[in-house]
Amino acid sequence: MKRISLNTENHVSEILIGETRLNISNYIPDGKVVIITDDNVGKLYGNEFPPFPVLSFKPGEESKNLKTIEFLAEGVLRSGLDRKGFIIGIGGGVVCDIAGFLASVYMRGINFGFVSSTLLSQVDASVGGKNGVNIGLVKNAIGSFNQPEFVICDISMLNSLPEDEYYSGLAELIKMGIILDNGLLDEIEKNREAILKRDNSILEYLVTRSVMLKAKIVTEDERESGRRMILNFGHTFGHVIETSGNQKHGFAVASGMVIAAGISELEGALGKTDVKSIINLLKSFNLIKKYDIPP
């Protein structure tokens, strides 16, 4: 297990990579606790959850709205959580976004932690303290910056991911390599076979390397006023593709990166060979799908 401390103003968040969900009780403070998850994760892992009330919602982006927040808040109130209560989110990016936002505003803010179950959320969504829900088609229109007490990145849970969900996370991992760490890209290329087989030790290594990169940037710029915006590489077009089609986040971001790389080449910021090798790497993991961009 690797432990990475993420320091932001007045707060330390512990990212535990390779820790197992079964050890979660070691990280929960005394007092009342509620678990928030989605129906998929609940079905797969619910029988191993620690003995606290569980609130579950329909999986997927379409649950990321204020109606879900209201439904969950009612449930948390029924469980009697006060300001000293604690919320655990167990699941992928959507669960972490929703549970993190709920905890940030419930009783004007209580503490929370995550068990991150998807590659995308281990690499991206669960680290950095951005949470929120959508308003209509506008992603994360309502939300907050707020760090969890801990994030358990349980690598073994990645074995149960559907194919497209797993590849979607790989795209985000490749993005981190492109913008921040050529060495990470080399490792991804070199270990292609092991990655496709979901080898847990190479995945633990790659997630750790990616989280360290992200933690550094978030520590410097929690509220995304400067350097943190680099993490949005591929997301401008990616969000458009994701919203207008039915593509998973990572695939949309992969296509967005191809477009962004093309623009960077036109502007002279990236060389022709760099752009080609980015596209080839994304293609080697089958990350480029057909997409539409509305006018």
Added chain:
Amino acid sequence: MKRISLNTENHVSEILIGETRLNISNYIPDGKVVIITDDNVGKLYGNEFPPFPVLSFKPGEESKNLKTIEFLAEGVLRSGLDRKGFIIGIGGGVVCDIAGFLASVYMRGINFGFVSSTLLSQVDASVGGKNGVNIGLVKNAIGSFNQPEFVICDISMLNSLPEDEYYSGLAELIKMGIILDNGLLDEIEKNREAILKRDNSILEYLVTRSVMLKAKIVTEDERESGRRMILNFGHTFGHVIETSGNQKHGFAVASGMVIAAGISELEGALGKTDVKSIINLLKSFNLIKKYDIPP
């Protein structure tokens, strides 16, 4: 006009007592702005608002919910506000609670300011950075601690308040006197006639004195972990009375203070004469109504 600076971590909030709403443009930063108000305030003062898009909702506590937040967020998105946008809440406590919460979570938080139009909100709700909405009958179950850039307490707007709304604010003013400042209580007693006539200069004096008391406490304990809890005097039973009957906040708090004072007398924390003079003062402003407390 009096200017009180409220300092909390990394932030200064300016409370401007006796400033007029007509000068609001002096305090608004460059960029896109949206005004949030309720239908009553919009009807009375809308023609004097600065030329920005206005979003208005039904007045009263029953609007303090996530549905209103969603409706307003949609409107603010339509107006094209980004992270550099600014929200102005113009109205009483409910408007400030809702507008402050929306601004705190819109795009993960944008800046905001208030024009506070009721005595209750000038004395209490608009100062201190507590905002939020209700979940079912649970008041402020969802919300945040977040300071506005400025609060304009326009004393002349108090002239247009309905009787019960005005008296409701007086109860909160008396509460501040009881818990923190006997001199304030003396001033309230001495100026009873002028207060009933809503004399603007005595009101400016009393609001200023009360805001200074509250600012001191909020500065010491923004997140209500210790000393700030003293401000909840009368609110434990008050909230029960307010929720179970149809009483305005101030009247419910007045009755709550009588109960709390009685308990303090039983426990020896308050003398018999103190309790009598509290009850007499509240009665002299007709603040004690019949109430029910459910078992």
